Amino acid sequence: MARIDLDLAHAYTANPQRDEDYALLPLKIRFDDGGAYALLGPSGCGKTTLLNIVSGLVKPSQGSVKFDGADVTGRTPQQRNIAQVFQFPVIYDTMTVAENLAFPLRNRGVATEKIKQRVGKIAEMLEMSGQLGTRAAGLTADAKQKISLGRGLVREDVSAVLFDEPLTVIDPHLKWKLRRKLKQIHHELKLTLIYVTHDQVEALTFADQVVVMTRGRAVQIGSASDLFERPQHTFVGHFIGSPGMNFLPARADASGVSVAGQNVMAASAALAGSGDTLKLGVRPEYVALAASGSPGALPAIVTQAQDIGTYWLVTARIVGDPAESLIRSRLRPEQAIPEVGDTVWLAIVGAHTCFYRDDELVSGVNP
Amino acid sequence: MKPVNQKAWLLILPVVLCVAFSAILPLMTVVNYSVQDIISPERRIFVGTEWFKAVMRDDDLHGALLRQITFSLAVLLVEIPLGIALALSMPAKGWKSSAVLVLVAISLLIPWNVVGTIWQIFGRTDIGLMGATLTWLGIDYSYTGNATQAWLTVLLMDVWHWTPLVALLCFAGLRAIPDAYYQAAQIDGASKLAVFRYIQLPKLRGVLMIAVLLRFMDSFMIYTEPFVLTGGGPGNATTFLSQYLTQKAVGQFDLGPAAAFSLIYFLIILLLCFILYNWMLRVGTANKENTGE
Numbered sequence: 001m002a003r004i005d006l007d008l009a010h011a012y013t014a015n016p017q018r019d020e021d022y023a024l025l026p027l028k029i030r031f032d033d034g035g036a037y038a039l040l041g042p043s044g045c046g047k048t049t050l051l052n053i054v055s056g057l058v059k060p061s062q063g064s065v066k067f068d069g070a071d072v073t074g075r076t077p078q079q080r081n082i083a084q085v086f087q088f089p090v091i092y093d094t095m096t097v098a099e100n101l102a103f104p105l106r107n108r109g110v111a112t113e114k115i116k117q118r119v120g121k122i123a124e125m126l127e128m129s130g131q132l133g134t135r136a137a138g139l140t141a142d143a144k145q146k147i148s149l150g151r152g153l154v155r156e157d158v159s160a161v162l163f164d165e166p167l168t169v170i171d172p173h174l175k176w177k178l179r180r181k182l183k184q185i186h187h188e189l190k191l192t193l194i195y196v197t198h199d200q201v202e203a204l205t206f207a208d209q210v211v212v213m214t215r216g217r218a219v220q221i222g223s224a225s226d227l228f229e230r231p232q233h234t235f236v237g238h239f240i241g242s243p244g245m246n247f248l249p250a251r252a253d254a255s256g257v258s259v260a261g262q263n264v265m266a267a268s269a270a271l272a273g274s275g276d277t278l279k280l281g282v283r284p285e286y287v288a289l290a291a292s293g294s295p296g297a298l299p300a301i302v303t304q305a306q307d308i309g310t311y312w313l314v315t316a317r318i319v320g321d322p323a324e325s326l327i328r329s330r331l332r333p334e335q336a337i338p339e340v341g342d343t344v345w346l347a348i349v350g351a352h353t354c355f356y357r358d359d360e361l362v363s364g365v366n367p
Numbered sequence: 368m369k370p371v372n373q374k375a376w377l378l379i380l381p382v383v384l385c386v387a388f389s390a391i392l393p394l395m396t397v398v399n400y401s402v403q404d405i406i407s408p409e410r411r412i413f414v415g416t417e418w419f420k421a422v423m424r425d426d427d428l429h430g431a432l433l434r435q436i437t438f439s440l441a442v443l444l445v446e447i448p449l450g451i452a453l454a455l456s457m458p459a460k461g462w463k464s465s466a467v468l469v470l471v472a473i474s475l476l477i478p479w480n481v482v483g484t485i486w487q488i489f490g491r492t493d494i495g496l497m498g499a500t501l502t503w504l505g506i507d508y509s510y511t512g513n514a515t516q517a518w519l520t521v522l523l524m525d526v527w528h529w530t531p532l533v534a535l536l537c538f539a540g541l542r543a544i545p546d547a548y549y550q551a552a553q554i555d556g557a558s559k560l561a562v563f564r565y566i567q568l569p570k571l572r573g574v575l576m577i578a579v580l581l582r583f584m585d586s587f588m589i590y591t592e593p594f595v596l597t598g599g600g601p602g603n604a605t606t607f608l609s610q611y612l613t614q615k616a617v618g619q620f621d622l623g624p625a626a627a628f629s630l631i632y633f634l635i636i637l638l639l640c641f642i643l644y645n646w647m648l649r650v651g652t653a654n655k656e657n658t659g660e
Contacts, residue, residue: 057554087547107558
């Protein structure tokens with residue numbers, strides 16, 4: 001087990017010039033010993049590259065990887081004592097399930113008795129005790145991936161266990177079970193776990209701390225509520241939540257903050273001089289119906305009202321906005337749900353409203 | 368009851384016709400010869416299984432058969448491991464990979480009789496590179512005089528000619544292994560040997576099966592190269608089955624015994640391929656049927 005410090009950048013090409021040449025832009029991340037982390041982002045954002053750099057499969061082109069303060073940048077995965085589980089099941093065809101699970105231990109010369117005990121324990125945890133003698137090649141994809149997971153968890157003394165979207169090939173009902181298992185293992189063994197996924201539910205339920213990534217950049221590291229309440233970057237607001245945050249172009253001057261030409265808030269010192277790149281962000285959960293003409297609210301024409309089971313999702317177009325911005329609101333079903341074509345007043349300024357300049361959160365604004 | 372539609376037979380008719388003219392009819396001609404003594408086109412006598420009995424008692428044939436089996440086994444024992452080793456050491460990507468592929472494939476493009484000629488010259492003690500070098504080193508080398516050396520030269524020639532085929536098949540097989548396997552092995556702390564034993568070799572099973580069958584069948588039918596190189600000599604040290612057969616059929620015009628032996632030859636190859644194929648299919652998956660599933 002180890003604390004992991006990353007301070008690096010990586011490019012797969014030899015001479016990176018522009019930002020686009022980098023698979024990972026310069027970043028600094030600390031993974032504390034015994035923490036459960038998730039790397040969350042869309043495909044191609046660099047999360048797998050980051051994971052492979054931590055494990056040692058990829059050497060960063062710049063910067064360093066430190067385990068407990070010791071520089072391990074040039075070390076192999078074996079020397080770093082890392083366990084990693086891949087997206088698609090990797091099993092050794094000619095071995096039985098038990099032999100597969102024992103393989104990482106056997107390669108390290110662990111005593112036979114100890115191997116037996118560990119394999120037994122892991123098999124029990126994964127509910128595979130009955131299949132230990134079975135040849136691994138004939139099993140289903142689910143079972144094969146469970147073996148891969150088991151091989152990742154069989155060593156007790158690892159620095160960290162890394163998961164690269166390990167549940168992609170698993171059936172949904174089993175997914176929940178396995179994720180709970182992983183959580184439970186984390187509590188029991190106090191291992192450092194890093195989990196790569198593009199599924200926000202998976203990331204938020206699994207990890208204490210989530211690293212949100214996009215285009216080679218780690219834009220925010222925080223807990224589920226941090227990511228939800230105070231997205232540091234418009235990408236986080238947009239990516240986390242279902243649907244994502246509403247962003248409306250705003251203007252700030254001495255007389256106050258206006259959206260679509262209508263004043264919604266008093267002037268704020270932090271927003272002074274923001275120019276044209278200012279955006280107001282508010283989550284659909286916090287957009288409420290308001291009385292006509294109330295402060296911090298805007299008139300809008302409803303264009304769509306959908307019943308999503310436990311709530312209604314109302315989409316409306318702001319009246320008088322040349323950009324025809326749309327705003328989405330989640331309303332509880334017991335409320336009076338407006339119909340398409342109705343004009344409603346939507347409150348967009350409240351305690352949960354955030355402001356973004358050049359896509360970055362502006363701190364110190366108190367609406 | 369299932370509906371029966373006999374029209375499907377029409378679809379396989381072209382294949383049946385092709386196989387009939389290319390394989391079955393010629394084979395039946397051979398069967399025809401094998402049970403008759405043909406003295407002239409007008410005079411033929413039905414002799415039953417007499418030719419078969421005669422062929423089975425032929426000591427020369429026993430010698431040729433034994434030599435043939437030893438040769439084919441030696442070919443497999445040398446070419447398969449060597450081909451795998453070659454494939455493992457070939458560069459995997461970039462221009463080097465393409466260059467090596469072309470170099471390795473060159474010997475496969477040379478016609479059989481040219482290969483024989485090349486080695487005939489190569490082995491000459493006066494002007495041949497190999498023969499002259501061996502003589503210079505003080506080794507009394509002669510592929511025309513010494514039976515063992517003739518035999519080794521034929522084997523070496525076959526290894527030179529056909530190991531690249533095994534190597535190319537294995538190379539293709541190796542490239543088909545996903546990177547994740549190597550990464551997982553690295554994470555699991557597997558040694559190079561363990562990676563070969565537990566990842567590469569099992570994943571090569573399919574192509575190795577093809578390589579073994581191809582090399583076995585081809586080496587079992589070998590004719591042109593030893594014929595050009597040694598003419599089957601010295602004595603009959605390098606007379607393999609097909610050459611023995613040719614001597615009988617074309618040299619001595621003993622069509623009956625030659626036909627009878629052709630059929631036996633055909634059955635031997637069929638049987639051995641069948642055994643090899645089934646054995647290789649089974650190896651590595653042996654206890655799959657009785658556990659799990």
